[in-house]
Amino acid sequence: MEREQWSSTLGFILAGIGSAVGIGNIWRFPYIVGVNGGGAFLIPYLIAVFLFGLPLMVLELAIGRSTGTSVISAFRSIQQRFTAAGLVIVAVAGLVLGYYLVITGWVLAYALSFAFNRPIEFDTFTGSYLPLVFFLLSGVAVYVTVRSGVREGIERLSRYLIPALLVILLFLVAFSLTEPGAFEGIEFYLSPDFSRLTDPAVWIAAFGQAFFSLSVGMGVLLTFGSYLGKEALFRNAGIIAVADMLIAILAGLVIFPLVFTAGLDPAAGVNLAFITLPTAFTQIQYGMLLGALFFLMLFAAALTSAVSMLEVPTAALMDSYGYPRKRATLLVFAAIMLLGLPSALSYTALNLEVLGTPFLDLADYMFGTIGLIVAGLIVSVVGGWFMSRTRICAEIGGCGWQQRAYMALIRYGVPAILLITLIGSFFRVAG
Ligand code: PHE
DSSP, rough: OOOOSSSSHHHHHHHHHHHHHHIIIIIIIHHHHHHGGGGGGHHHHIIIIIIIIHHHHHHHHHHHHHHHHHHHHHHHHHHHGGHHHHHHHHHHHHHHHHHHHHHHHHHHHHHHHTTTTTTOOHHHHHHHHHHHHHHHHHHHHHHHHHOIIIIIIHHHHHHHHHHHHHHHHHHHHHHHHHTTTTTHHHHHHOOHHHGGGGOHHHEEEEEEEHHHTTTOSSHHHHHTTTTTOOOOOHHHHHHHHHHHHHHHHHHHHHHEEEETTOOOOOOOHHHHIIIIIIHHHHHTTTTTHHHHHHHHHHHHHHHHHHHHHHHHHHHHHHHHHOOOHHHHHHHHHHHHHHHHHHHTTTSTTTOEETTEHHHHHIIIIIIIIIIHHHHHHHHHHHHHHSSSSHHHHTTTTTOSSHHHHHIIIIIIIHHHHHHHHHHHHHHHTOO
């Protein structure tokens, strides 16, 4: 059977933005900026995105298109002994998806609760077994999408949801900026503290956030690349990276003005999106509507990201074991539900904890932070060192000096930065 392809370049770009723009942009980026030097944080972040994230995005796309297949079989075709490395990447994608769907479920519950004018309270909600139901619902939505295929499922979902997300986001930005707390909020969010830039932790936070936000290193772009035609890789990856960053910055312009308008202290971590902001919505005018819109937007972002993660193991099963798409999707869906179960139970009455840390937080640290960096290291080493230079050049438009500079970056720069980020994350200096 012939391999499916994106219906157009725009379709691919939208799916790429769908994957990149997720919970990481709308909830994580704003508070990371807030606590890491405000506007000054944009300097390390820009460097992280364009000097290191973007080259790795292009490498993944190049491996996918050049081998014409998904992670495991692509790695096997580069060298037999890299099959296991491919497996590691697929496992990381699955493990991240497991807990990501739990948060996606929370988001869905919040969206519905505001839409029906019945705001929920975090502890009450997570203390019940409802999160399990919403985890399952989100999983089913993702399953149904991926089962429908690259064009009819993944691409189509982003074609609807990404424009909708943008419209909601722009509306919310316009609203927030006219609220009384707008100035204070923006001051907290963006006023630059350049002295923070001498702190290595700030740089490590920037790299970790950039790689996660760009969906790079987990085989998503590699798999997406295997559905590409003759598109120019740098240009299209660049568009995705810019969109990803702009949407993240705009999200902060929604959150902090509202938090300050309600007279609340901006929190970090889970609390910001699931406690502080919802409280703000119960206190400001039109709060229920705004809350519903905000969480609907976050749900759209999370769903399109989760879909891209599910595609990684699904495509691997199809390509390596010859499974038809529908069967592969069902199998992976079932596995993900099991893998995510401990995270789904972690804030409930069962209170699944490891050493006093909720399992979900542990999963985010082990898989979403450490795992993602290890996977990125594998991709950059296998692609950069073991795929021939001519083969990569063929994907990125020739072998001039730019391409040679690019190769040097991929071989030395990106692995070095990932290694530093890995070591930093081990010691949790990035908080
Ligand atoms: N980029 C997504 C976000 O910001 C998360 C993600 C990571 C999706 C890796 C796919 C692969 O939420």
